[in-house]
Amino acid sequence: MKMAAAGEPHSSLYDTIVVGAGIQGSFTAYHLAKRGRETLLLEQFPLPHSRGSSHGQSRIIRRAYPQEHYAQMMAESYRLWEQLGAEAGAPLYRQTGLLVLGADTNPEFQRCCQTLVQHRVPGELFTAESLPGRFPGIRPHDGEAAVSDRTAGVLYADRALRTVQDEFRRCGGALHDGQKVTDIKPGVVVTVTTTAGVYRAKSLVITAGPWANKLLAPLRLQLPLQTLRINVCYWKEKVPGAYGVSAHFPCFMAICAPHHIYGLPSNEYPGLMKICYHSGSPADPEERDRPPEASALPDIERLRDFVSKYLPGVVPEPAVVEHCMYTNTPDEDFVLDRHPEFSNIIIGAGFSGHGFKLAPVVGKLLSQLSMGEEPSYALEPFRIRRFPAPPPAAP
Ligand SMILES: Cc1cc2nc3c(=O)[nH]c(=O)nc-3n(C[C@H](O)[C@H](O)[C@H](O)COP(=O)(O)OP(=O)(O)OC[C@H]3O[C@@H](n4cnc5c(N)ncnc54)[C@H](O)[C@@H]3O)c2cc1C
Numbered sequence: 001m002k003m004a005a006a007g008e009p010h011s012s013l014y015d016t017i018v019v020g021a022g023i024q025g026s027f028t029a030y031h032l033a034k035r036g037r038e039t040l041l042l043e044q045f046p047l048p049h050s051r052g053s054s055h056g057q058s059r060i061i062r063r064a065y066p067q068e069h070y071a072q073m074m075a076e077s078y079r080l081w082e083q084l085g086a087e088a089g090a091p092l093y094r095q096t097g098l099l100v101l102g103a104d105t106n107p108e109f110q111r112c113c114q115t116l117v118q119h120r121v122p123g124e125l126f127t128a129e130s131l132p133g134r135f136p137g138i139r140p141h142d143g144e145a146a147v148s149d150r151t152a153g154v155l156y157a158d159r160a161l162r163t164v165q166d167e168f169r170r171c172g173g174a175l176h177d178g179q180k181v182t183d184i185k186p187g188v189v190v191t192v193t194t195t196a197g198v199y200r201a202k203s204l205v206i207t208a209g210p211w212a213n214k215l216l217a218p219l220r221l222q223l224p225l226q227t228l229r230i231n232v233c234y235w236k237e238k239v240p241g242a243y244g245v246s247a248h249f250p251c252f253m254a255i256c257a258p259h260h261i262y263g264l265p266s267n268e269y270p271g272l273m274k275i276c277y278h279s280g281s282p283a284d285p286e287e288r289d290r291p292p293e294a295s296a297l298p299d300i301e302r303l304r305d306f307v308s309k310y311l312p313g314v315v316p317e318p319a320v321v322e323h324c325m326y327t328n329t330p331d332e333d334f335v336l337d338r339h340p341e342f343s344n345i346i347i348g349a350g351f352s353g354h355g356f357k358l359a360p361v362v363g364k365l366l367s368q369l370s371m372g373e374e375p376s377y378a379l380e381p382f383r384i385r386r387f388p389a390p391p392p393a394a395p
């Protein structure tokens with residue numbers, strides 16, 4: 001394999017250029033390099049950075065999904081996470097189990113129970129009466145039930161991102177950070193201009209997170225993506241460690257309207273549990289550091305209410321609030337597809353706040369599309385054409 005040293009100009013043609021070194025672009029580049037493809041991964045910010053969606057110490061990994069297509073992909077995703085951890089000699093997740101909590105009549109709750117049974121995932125069903133006997137820290141309400149997914153746990157997100165980028169480089173890939181892509185010229189050979197140089201490749205993968213539509217606009221494509229600024233809240237345990245990994249407290253996902261609330265056992269900040277609202281305030285990624293109006297913070301109020309009603313051993317006031325971006329599609333399914341006009345431009349976008357755990361499979365699928373191979377899963381739920389065509393621009 002031909003290799004250019006880091007920083008050395010590369011005059012010839014790459015097989016693939018991947019734009020965006022978040023978890024999705026990094027896994028895509030890793031799969032390509034492992035398959036011997038000459039791959040360049042471009043990132044606008046010096047790495048590591050905390051301006052997109054892939055930073056932070058933790059993410060939930062679970063097989064409890066109401067949608068069959070994700071439950072199916074998760075089987076392989078667990079294997080690929082395991083494999084990457086073994087290659088790097090560092091574990092990338094900790095099994096804690098997860099509880100899905102909801103009204104026992106809720107269709108989404110019932111679909112989660114069904115997929116867990118169908119995929120023979122080890123777990124247990126609890127009633128509102130039986131749950132506190134097993135997990136005294138949670139106080140469910142009448143008519144609610146919980147189902148556990150014992151395979152679930154916490155991914156060490158920052159470590160995972162660094163590991164996949166290291167493994168990509170170890171396989172011969174080139175990662176150029178601090179280089180913003182400013183222009184893309186489609187063609188049989190795609191020409192990519194950055195703030196530092198010009199590169200050419202046979203195919204291009206765009207995995208730009210909340211910046212996806214900014215890169216797609218000059219390529220005459222706009223996806224129905226909403227970018228949201230998310231408050232990542234940490235809450236103090238009244239007794240340090242009572243809701244911690246060492247006390248075997250699980251992750252949880254509470255099916256609430258209009259958006260779910262989820263939590264992770266205390267670990268990354270001793271004495272603090274991560275409990276978040278699965279939505280946020282609309283924000284341009286360039287404006288992510290500007291706090292929204294105080295009136296636009298219903299998420300924190302909802303979280304306070306949830307903590308005081310369901311988690312009696314947690315102080316109902318956030319102790320630490322960090323930030324991250326979601327990029328949501330209208331149905332919260334991902335976009336994994338070719339550009340409708342330029343078939344050698346592949347798009348991975350709209351991961352809607354649940355894409356980290358699936359990144360090993362997403363990266364494999366995007367790499368397969370860029371190599372012209374048949375993807376190993378049906379991509380119907382992820383096609384661009386599922387969205388109604390935008391109205392024609394005014395004359
Ligand atoms: C608070 C929070 C909690 C979450 N919890 C979970 C969870 O528990 N489980 C789970 O599975 N998922 C979770 N997610 C979702 C998951 O983290 C995201 O789906 C995933 O990180 C998306 O990755 P990405 O690579 O698409 O985007 P990003 O990480 O944003 O990466 C895109 C990259 O592209 C770069 N880029 C953009 N434009 C350019 C350009 N012009 N030139 C060069 N580079 C460019 C950006 O700088 C960025 O680094 C959570 C997300 C958040 C925010």
Ligand SMILES: O=C(O)[C@@H]1CCCC=N1
Binds near residue numbers: 062262278354
């Ligand atoms: O994907 C996940 O597991 C988390 C928790 C539920 C809501 C979104 N992200």
